[in-house]
Amino acid sequence: MNQKTSKAGSVVVVIFGASGDLTRRKVVPAMHSLACEGSLPSHVPVIGVARTPLSNEAFRERLLDGVDEYARHKPGSDICQLWPRFAERYTYLAGAYDDTETYSHLAGRLAEISAETGAPAN
Numbered sequence: 001m002n003q004k005t006s007k008a009g010s011v012v013v014v015i016f017g018a019s020g021d022l023t024r025r026k027v028v029p030a031m032h033s034l035a036c037e038g039s040l041p042s043h044v045p046v047i048g049v050a051r052t053p054l055s056n057e058a059f060r061e062r063l064l065d066g067v068d069e070y071a072r073h074k075p076g077s078d079i080c081q082l083w084p085r086f087a088e089r090y091t092y093l094a095g096a097y098d099d100t101e102t103y104s105h106l107a108g109r110l111a112e113i114s115a116e117t118g119a120p121a122n
């Protein structure tokens with residue numbers, strides 16, 4: 001990993017509004033293209049939060065549709081073969097912004113990721 005990406009390797013990204021249009025159309029396609037270009041490590045864990053019940057698999061399928069449609073670098077192109085490794089770091093947590101339980105669950109998920117990866121808890 002180069003110096004540009006090593007710092008980003010120690011974070012966990014939380015996306016609120018993860019079932020929405022901005023995540024599908026802009027945020028994740030941009031993160032995927034940055035990872036393809038080597039400007040963002042492909043192994044950064046990402047937790048998506050929104051109310052709609054979604055499995056991790058359904059969340060990833062929704063993201064893949066958006067990346068296929070909108071990203072500068074498409075999955076499976078000559079430039080970028082990252083998708084499976086990139087997508088496996090994305091998990092989904094169902095919860096409302098105004099429900100304190102959402103933040104308890106999020107804290108638990110962050111602690112799990114921290115224990116698995118050694119990334120400092122956010």
Ligand SMILES: NC(=O)c1ccc[n+]([C@@H]2O[C@H](COP(=O)([O-])OP(=O)(O)OC[C@H]3O[C@@H](n4cnc5c(N)ncnc54)[C@H](OP(=O)(O)O)[C@@H]3O)[C@@H](O)[C@H]2O)c1
Pocket residue numbers: 016017018019020021022023025026049050051052053095096097098
């Ligand atoms: N789309 C764009 O290109 C774009 C560009 C610039 C700025 N923005 C701004 O970015 C924001 C999001 O836009 P969007 O287009 O993604 O809107 P959207 O498609 O309506 O998505 C809203 C997201 O927020 C979640 N959400 C809403 N209320 C919630 C609550 N009480 N608790 C938890 N999650 C909640 C929704 O999920 P659930 O319904 O599953 O909870 C959904 O994931 C807006 O402020 C918009 O103006 C969007």
